[in-house]
Amino acid sequence: MFRISTNMPNDDMQFRLRRQEEQLANIQAKIAGQTKFNNLRDDPLAASHAVRYDSYLARLNRFEKNALYAEDRFNQTDAYLRQANDILQRIREIAVQGANGIYMREDMRAMGIEVNELMKELTSIANAVGPDGTRIFSGDKALSEPFRLIEGRVEGGEETLVTAVEYRGAGATRKTETGDRIYINLDISGGEAFWAEKMQIFSSVDATNYQVPQRSSFFIDGVEITVNPGENLAGIVDKINDSSAPVKAYIEPDTRALVLEGTNAHIIRLEDREGTTVLQDLGMIDSNAETDAPNWNPSAKVFGGSVFDMVMQVRDALYQGDSTIAGGAGIGGMDLALANVQARLTDIGSRAERAESTWRRINAEIPAVTSAYGREASLDFATASLDLSMFDFAHKATLQTAAKILPRTLLDFLR
Numbered sequence: 069m070f071r072i073s074t075n076m077p078n079d080d081m082q083f084r085l086r087r088q089e090e091q092l093a094n095i096q097a098k099i100a101g102q103t104k105f106n107n108l109r110d111d112p113l114a115a116s117h118a119v120r121y122d123s124y125l126a127r128l129n130r131f132e133k134n135a136l137y138a139e140d141r142f143n144q145t146d147a148y149l150r151q152a153n154d155i156l157q158r159i160r161e162i163a164v165q166g167a168n169g170i171y172m173r174e175d176m177r178a179m180g181i182e183v184n185e186l187m188k189e190l191t192s193i194a195n196a197v198g199p200d201g202t203r204i205f206s207g208d209k210a211l212s213e214p215f216r217l218i219e220g221r222v223e224g225g226e227e228t229l230v231t232a233v234e235y236r237g238a239g240a241t242r243k244t245e246t247g248d249r250i251y252i253n254l255d256i257s258g259g260e261a262f263w264a265e266k267m268q269i270f271s272s273v274d275a276t277n278y279q280v281p282q283r284s285s286f287f288i289d290g291v292e293i294t295v296n297p298g299e300n301l302a303g304i305v306d307k308i309n310d311s312s313a314p315v316k317a318y319i320e321p322d323t324r325a326l327v328l329e330g331t332n333a334h335i336i337r338l339e340d341r342e343g344t345t346v347l348q349d350l351g352m353i354d355s356n357a358e359t360d361a362p363n364w365n366p367s368a369k370v371f372g373g374s375v376f377d378m379v380m381q382v383r384d385a386l387y388q389g390d391s392t393i394a395g396g397a398g399i400g401g402m403d404l405a406l407a408n409v410q411a412r413l414t415d416i417g418s419r420a421e422r423a424e425s426t427w428r429r430i431n432a433e434i435p436a437v438t439s440a441y442g443r444e445a446s447l448d449f450a451t452a453s454l455d456l457s458m459f460d461f462a463h464k465a466t467l468q469t470a471a472k473i474l475p476r477t478l479l480d481f482l483r
Contacts (some may be wrong), residue, residue: 088466108233115443121441125319127248128434134244137426138252142420145204148196149416152262153409155190156375158211160402163382167395176394180386184229187379191215191233194262207257208238214258215376222384233376235259235362236478239337241290246426249385252419259335261412266407267336267372269364271325273351284344288313288328289337295346302327304346326350330372333408338363375405 135146146251162179171179194215202210214237219228278301285294291313295304301319305326308317312365330336338353340346343431347353354365364370373381378401385393 077178084469085466088462096277099129115468118441118444121437123442124439125434125437128358128430128437131246132427132430132434135246135252135423135430138244138246138347139420139427141198141254142416142423144198145416146413146420148193149256149261149409149413150206152190152193152375153406153413155186155193156379156402156406156409159379159382160399160406162386163394163398163402166382166386167391169391173389173392176386176391180383181227183379183383183386187230187376187383188217190215190229190262190293190379191376193259203237205256205258205261206237207240208242208258209236210242212236215262222387226240229373230376230380230386232380233374234324235262235335235374239290246423246430252423252426256412256416259337260333261409263333263335263372264376264378264401264408265372266330266333267328267370268330269328269336269338269352270320270323270369270371271327271351271365272323272367272369273326273349275319275326275350276324278349280304280346282344283339284345284346286347287337287339287341288315289334290432301350302439305349326352332411333404335362335372335374373401375409376404378405 126245162183166179195213196204197370198204203212203214206212206214216234216236217230218232218234220231222229222231226238235258237258240257240260242254243251244254246252280295280297280299281295284293285292287293288308288311291311291404293311293313295307297305298385301324305317305319308315308328314334315328315330315336316331319325319329320327328336328338338347340348340353345355346364348355351365351368362370378398380399382394382398385391385398
């Protein structure tokens with residue numbers, strides 16, 4: 069009796085059919101995913117290019133959103149600074165009016181009341197909250213109120229008036245990335261926008277024999293300055309002056325102490341790096357105070373007033389009926405306040421222009437990168453449709469042919 073075996077032709081036919089089914093599944097997956105390759109091995113070179121383009125495109129989309137956020141932030145800051153500028157202009161007009169010397173004491177007192185109310189509105193602007201819920205002028209303390217009003221009695225006034233406006237914000241060190249390792253500063257802190265005079269800090273510690281005990285560093289307005297063991301006060305002064313911090317340092321001739329002076333109107337922020345005490349040793353900051361300004365040593369002499377100090381100077385002169393102070397120091401202080409606010413307006417306008425220019429550049433670059441990605445990864449649907457039809461026809465033809473040419477099985481002989 070003969071043994072009948074059909075394994076070889078069956079296995080061969082099944083192998084070929086599975087290859088065709090795999091080709092069909094592969095082209096169908098490409099059409100469904102609209103991509104040229106399902107696996108990196110389909111086209112390694114195109115896949116490597118596509119991965120890089122896709123990664124860069126994702127970064128561009130993020131940079132575009134960052135640039136738009138920065139532009140919106142700058143526009144909000146600009147709007148509030150313009151309101152502050154208008155209020156300061158009005159206060160200066162009142163100071164000029166009160167300096168004429170033709171008004172009665174009651175008239176000048178009424179002017180002082182108006183100035184006091186305008187100062188409250190100015191404080192509201194300085195404490196403004198943006199649409200994202202953060203304070204516009206709080207710097208890094210984005211959720212904290214940067215300025216706090218303190219009210220009491222002043223000479224010549226019977227009502228409760230503003231006696232001080234304390235700054236409780238932090239430095240403006242927030243940045244947003246608008247390109248690979250390209251950053252734009254997002255904020256202007258209240259200690260910058262609402263300051264009027266160049267600040268000076270005079271230490272009272274004689275540092276003639278001072279030497280840095282160990283490698284240390286400290287921060288001035290967010291700029292890190294590193295000093296080495298054995299450096300004396302003169303070396304520290306040189307390091308400060310060579311840094312990008314907006315201050316200049318020198319040694320006071322009489323007391324041989326360190327003096328810092330701002331190069332523009334802003335509140336100077338000082339901080340020792342954790343574990344070091346250079347600024348504390350030099351008598352500039354208080355070891356028990358918070359790191360955010362004001363944290364100066366109680367024995368240090370600090371000069372340089374805020375915009376609110378200038379406004380209170382005008383108000384107090386009007387309340388006291390002193391047209392000389394109103395027209396002299398009062399107007400002079402308002403000029404300083406206005407000059408700083410207008411300088412900050414120029415700065416924020418420049419940043420807004422840069423953010424808009426960056427957005428336009430990125431917005432034009434995204435289609436080009438998308439096109440390059442498409443050339444490497446996108447599927448040619450005409451070719452894919454033709455391949456699908458060809459594979460489908462070949463598969464059906466193979467099935468029909470197999471049904472005719474495969475030898476009979478054992479079951480055929482048992483019937």
